[in-house]
Amino acid sequence: MNEELQFEEEILSKAKGLYIEVRRITGGLFTGHHKSRIRGRGTDFIELREYTNGDDIRDIDWKFYGRREKLMVKVKEDKGRIDLLLCVDDSYSMDFGKNNKLDYAVRLAGIIGYLGISQGDRILLKTFSGFPEVPPSPSKDAFFNFFIALSMIKPNCSIKPVRFLEEMNINSKGVKVIVLSDMLYEENMALEFLSSFEGIEYDIIHIIAEEEKEVIGFEQAFFKNPEGDEKILVDPNLLNRYYRKAFTEWEKNLEKTITERGGIYINALTSMPLQETIINYLTKLGKR
Amino acid sequence: MNHYAFYFLPFVLLPIIIHLIGKKPEKETKFPPFEILQKIYREYKWYLRVRNLLLLFLRMSIIFLFIISVSKISCGLLPEKNEGLGIVIDSSYSTMTFDGNKRIFKKEIEIAKEILMKAKDARVFKCSDTLTGVYIDEILNEKLEPDFKNGNAKRCYEELSRMGFSEILWITDGRKEGYEELKGGKIKMIDVSQGKKFPNAWIDRVEIKGGTLEFHLKSNGKVDVTWGVKSGISSSSGKIELNEEEIVRTTFNENSEWTMIKITGDALDADNYYFVAKKGGEKKLVGIFNFSPSEVPYLDESFYIKKTLSTEENIRIKEKVPFTMKGLELEKERYSFLFLLNPAWNQYVKDLINSAFNQKIPIFVSAGEGDGFKKVCEFMGIKVRGIKEIEARRKLRPASEPLWFSEHYGEDIFDEIFVKKIYLTESSREIEPIIILSSGEPLLLKIPDKNFYILTTTADPDWSQFPIARIFVPLMLEIVLRSSKNEEVIEIRGGFDIRKGEKTVVKPHIEASEVPGIYQKGGKTIVANLYPTEESLLTPLSFVESETESPKNYSGIHLWKYALFFTGILLVLESILLR
Numbered sequence: 001m002n003e004e005l006q007f008e009e010e011i012l013s014k015a016k017g018l019y020i021e022v023r024r025i026t027g028g029l030f031t032g033h034h035k036s037r038i039r040g041r042g043t044d045f046i047e048l049r050e051y052t053n054g055d056d057i058r059d060i061d062w063k064f065y066g067r068r069e070k071l072m073v074k075v076k077e078d079k080g081r082i083d084l085l086l087c088v089d090d091s092y093s094m095d096f097g098k099n100n101k102l103d104y105a106v107r108l109a110g111i112i113g114y115l116g117i118s119q120g121d122r123i124l125l126k127t128f129s130g131f132p133e134v135p136p137s138p139s140k141d142a143f144f145n146f147f148i149a150l151s152m153i154k155p156n157c158s159i160k161p162v163r164f165l166e167e168m169n170i171n172s173k174g175v176k177v178i179v180l181s182d183m184l185y186e187e188n189m190a191l192e193f194l195s196s197f198e199g200i201e202y203d204i205i206h207i208i209a210e211e212e213k214e215v216i217g218f219e220q221a222f223f224k225n226p227e228g229d230e231k232i233l234v235d236p237n238l239l240n241r242y243y244r245k246a247f248t249e250w251e252k253n254l255e256k257t258i259t260e261r262g263g264i265y266i267n268a269l270t271s272m273p274l275q276e277t278i279i280n281y282l283t284k285l286g287k288r
Numbered sequence: 289m290n291h292y293a294f295y296f297l298p299f300v301l302l303p304i305i306i307h308l309i310g311k312k313p314e315k316e317t318k319f320p321p322f323e324i325l326q327k328i329y330r331e332y333k334w335y336l337r338v339r340n341l342l343l344l345f346l347r348m349s350i351i352f353l354f355i356i357s358v359s360k361i362s363c364g365l366l367p368e369k370n371e372g373l374g375i376v377i378d379s380s381y382s383t384m385t386f387d388g389n390k391r392i393f394k395k396e397i398e399i400a401k402e403i404l405m406k407a408k409d410a411r412v413f414k415c416s417d418t419l420t421g422v423y424i425d426e427i428l429n430e431k432l433e434p435d436f437k438n439g440n441a442k443r444c445y446e447e448l449s450r451m452g453f454s455e456i457l458w459i460t461d462g463r464k465e466g467y468e469e470l471k472g473g474k475i476k477m478i479d480v481s482q483g484k485k486f487p488n489a490w491i492d493r494v495e496i497k498g499g500t501l502e503f504h505l506k507s508n509g510k511v512d513v514t515w516g517v518k519s520g521i522s523s524s525s526g527k528i529e530l531n532e533e534e535i536v537r538t539t540f541n542e543n544s545e546w547t548m549i550k551i552t553g554d555a556l557d558a559d560n561y562y563f564v565a566k567k568g569g570e571k572k573l574v575g576i577f578n579f580s581p582s583e584v585p586y587l588d589e590s591f592y593i594k595k596t597l598s599t600e601e602n603i604r605i606k607e608k609v610p611f612t613m614k615g616l617e618l619e620k621e622r623y624s625f626l627f628l629l630n631p632a633w634n635q636y637v638k639d640l641i642n643s644a645f646n647q648k649i650p651i652f653v654s655a656g657e658g659d660g661f662k663k664v665c666e667f668m669g670i671k672v673r674g675i676k677e678i679e680a681r682r683k684l685r686p687a688s689e690p691l692w693f694s695e696h697y698g699e700d701i702f703d704e705i706f707v708k709k710i711y712l713t714e715s716s717r718e719i720e721p722i723i724i725l726s727s728g729e730p731l732l733l734k735i736p737d738k739n740f741y742i743l744t745t746t747a748d749p750d751w752s753q754f755p756i757a758r759i760f761v762p763l764m765l766e767i768v769l770r771s772s773k774n775e776e777v778i779e780i781r782g783g784f785d786i787r788k789g790e791k792t793v794v795k796p797h798i799e800a801s802e803v804p805g806i807y808q809k810g811g812k813t814i815v816a817n818l819y820p821t822e823e824s825l826l827t828p829l830s831f832v833e834s835e836t837e838s839p840k841n842y843s844g845i846h847l848w849k850y851a852l853f854f855t856g857i858l859l860v861l862e863s864i865l866l867r
Contacts, residue, residue: 093320212321221315225322242328
């Protein structure tokens, strides 16, 4: 994996006009690109509406009352800020492929992080192994900390954590989780992993190496689980047809499950240029 | 049918052998979607096993069917419906008889060639005493010689019938013995001698009574015979008008180690000699150490040597093949002569040669494909320059000192021999060439002081036809009988048995006979036939007509064609399974 991260200017310039959109309105105190969920507190006027019990009397348009003797409340909007939790899968299974999956995920995370910081969001970085960890920090150093932490990510663990959000004690409000993983869980664990995002906005960027889609390029050998001790003797020529079908089905099912549960699914093949993947992702976010 | 193809039948087991000894991969590949792969593997495990077994079976079947295809085997389930033509050339020794200036055998070959040119689906066989007819289509243009034993007509006929020939054309020298049971049916005879009678004379029996040598001459007709008796000390000769049986008496010099009797005057002059020496005790034991035995008799030098030596009553032959070569043989048996055929080069051979020298046992070494021959020669101090390929047919010429039998046979015993490959040896003072090819390459050498003979070629048709040359039998007898280690002189008998007993010549129907060839009868193309007479209304076909007419509607089951077809089908099946 590349120790030094280099993000092509071209990618960043292409992504300049795009933003990491959130589907829920933020309620943050800091300024950012996203619309705040609390109307009335901001600076941009939107409309007048009738006063109802519970409205803050500071929002009453007294000039209007003076002219029409009717209590109306000014509705305003504020630019909000969110916490982007970038969750990078650094399990051993990610260390695979001619275009290494983990390398690809880290680069992708770097670009997303850069975009997030550019639009004033707070960036949190979390790996499955838990190392390195970048604590949320509004300071200018956050930007550098983030990239240094990214460069330190290595294949590190055999277990994919299922309910890491609970451990992190993440407040669902104002947080968007972006998972960059190959999602190679056992079937039940994958469901549990997805259900752990309930109430949180999340996107899954599914990192797949070209070599995983078919086994035809391999010689007859003992195929080994990189995260376990199991192995089986496989003649790729014999098994490829069935494997290819099963892999495609698995991908489709995963996308369906994620979409049904309100997440966004992005298929990121490591053979695709990074810029294409990032633009696909941002475009998909914009359409929602 | 190409029966050599069946030697490749063990190759059917090749897929199993490859499967069994095929290396299991030791390589490990880390593969992240292992769970998916494992699930598929479990799901299709049995299917894949069945598929693999099917592939194994398919591949074995493909090899088997391919061998069948190449063999061109046909199943003669309905041989009576087949219409192939089998031509058999009588190759018994009596065909050595001269008819005018030409031997009967040569005439037989010419007729066979003529028929072979006209009949598109004919096969030519030589009837010898081998189990099966020898397929000789391809070597008709080579120098062919008759065998020196009786042909086994019945066995040859049975074999050809099994092969499904509807018509069998037997080209013979007119002698009916051996053919009586075969007449009629689908066999037709061509009498090459066309009824001419060639009365033969032969030495039937020899007795030594005191100082008298008494030999009984027999004939199957009236023939003027010249006889000669020669020994190392004296010689005598005479003429006799032989009619059925006569006895000739002459003096026998007991001081002579050997005496040779020969008669001349009949048309077949090849086997009319008898060799007598002082009678000794036990039989000579000749060891044939055959280092590369062949299952095909006529490719094996040992086959010819055994045949030759078996004509001698006082010789016992013991053949050893690599499987039976154990321990030092010369310690156990009292060998008088050793043949080392296509020898290997190892300690066993070294010990064998050294032991033979110690016991003064003569050795005869012949060449072969392996490099053992070269090593043996070098061990004997003879430099071998390599193998020379000779394209042309060469005449033999004797070395400076003529062999004793050349005196008897005349120079024509050194007639043409076809030698394709020989080892070239460097000449030296210690080596005495016995026979040299006309182009100068030595064919047979001897190291006199060690009684060591070297034949620079072998029986394989790729090398030479030496073992079926006329010179072979008398030469081998000469070498073995005169060189073999034995202090006592024993009686040695030469010559052949072929004309013992009643001999008759077929009475031909000259008035009905035509020139042998292909004829038309009743709108059907049939082969020539001079016997019996009912074929006398045959009309000769013109050459062009016989060329254009399909001579063959072979209706037997061509198994090989079906095998070829199914090989193709199975190959397609295999490629589908592999997809």
